[in-house]
Amino acid sequence: MNTLAVVVPAYNESEGLREFQRRIGLVFDGLDLQCSVLYVDDGSRDDTWQVMESLRAQDPRVATLKLSRNFGKELALTAGLDHVDADAVVVIDADLQDQPELIPEFVARWREGYDVVYGTRSNRAGETVLKKFTSAAFYRVMEKMSDLPVPRDTGDFRLMSRRVVDALKLVRERQRFMKGLFTWVGFRQTAIVYDRDSRFAGDSKYNYWKLWNFALEGITSFSSFPLRLATYVGFFAALVAFVFGVIVFFKALVYGDPVRGYPSLMVVVLFLGGAQLMALGMIGEYLGRTYVESKQRPLYFVDRHHAPGASAAKRD
Known part of the structure; x- marks a missing residue:
């Protein structure tokens, strides 16, 4: 049986994790795949790790990974991809703005032969007009400046085949713009258009200053x-x-x-x-x-790693 792993980076997302797990569990139940989910705690300051551990105790399909500190979402996502081994891997945020219920549709396109199936947002609920405008402007500026065709209005929510994940593991640059790297590795890619929901709980961890720096990171990573x-x-x-x-x-x-x-x-x-x-x-x-x-520093350090169904921690 083919395997599917879902990677969920999280920073201070304890309020919404239980609802996320409920919904992703229902999705797993409807798939004819051996499924698992890896929650990555990116140095959260609330009880995110404790909630993750309780979810792992309740469902043997849950794995947890705790980083030694907050390294940022891009490196937390990298750590998650490094620690999964499946035929297909889905990346999704824990805030439920991207619906887990779309995963079966992603899987269907993967089975048609696509290596990357990414979600393109047609509508962004719960966001201000300024946020929508700046986000749209960034993707269009990036499109004009870079030779790399980064898809418009597309976040990290996507499914990747095993060979795409293996290719990403070979890219070890320290300042990472994952949306660009997902495109840079190539292979056969397609989009699924969907309406993005508002956050289920909590607040966005990205203010406008962080978004500006993130945009600068993306432009300087893939354009001269x-x-x-x-x-x-x-x-x-x-x-x-x-x-x-x-x-x-x-x-x-x-x-x-x-x-x-x-x-x-x-x-x-x-x-x-x-x-x-x-x-x-x-x-x-x-x-x-x-x-x-x-400087060639390691990308991240792992504090604890619990495999699906495991009862003891592995310290990396």
Whole structure:
């Protein structure tokens, strides 16, 4: 019998885990697969781990993995993928915005021969207009800047075949943008369009500052366009400065050279200074990534790992 594993990264999600397990359990009961779910506790500060352990005690299909601290969702997801061994793996958040009931449809498309089946959101319930706008803008900017065709309005919710998961395990870069990596590995991919629900419980762990940094991470991971943009801005600034210099020269030649022009001089100085700082900032982003990768630190550390049905902890 084929096997299916569901990876659920969670950070302070104790309020919704029991409902998630109830719904995912009903999905498992309706599938002709050997199913399991791996909950990954990304250093939660509430009782998320205790809830996970209680779910494991109640259902032998539940496995748990606790990281030594909060490493962030991308690395928690990586840890989960590293610790599952199944013919197909589903990645889904614990907040129930993505419906577990869609998994059978994902499985059906996988059985048709697709290696990756991802969910594309047609509607995002429970989110502000600003959040929807910034999210849509990010995917479209990413599409224009990167040579990698990251699907629009698509999160982490997807099913992957065994060979896709094995390919992802070979990619060990430390600053990770998983949505891009899912696309980068290639293979045969297809989309399922669905309406995304609002959160079942709790609040989103991503504020706008974190979302901005996440977007910056995605763009710098799969595009060198910002570096080229710095070159274009520098060239444009130099061209404007040259034209302005020619105008000043002929004006002084024809009308003399009285002591004037302080405002225009400050405009030019501030414009060039701002362009230079922006270019240095872009270079710094890429240099910082190189610095982090050069240290070759492990991606994460595991505190505890309980396999499905296991009663003792494995310490990695």
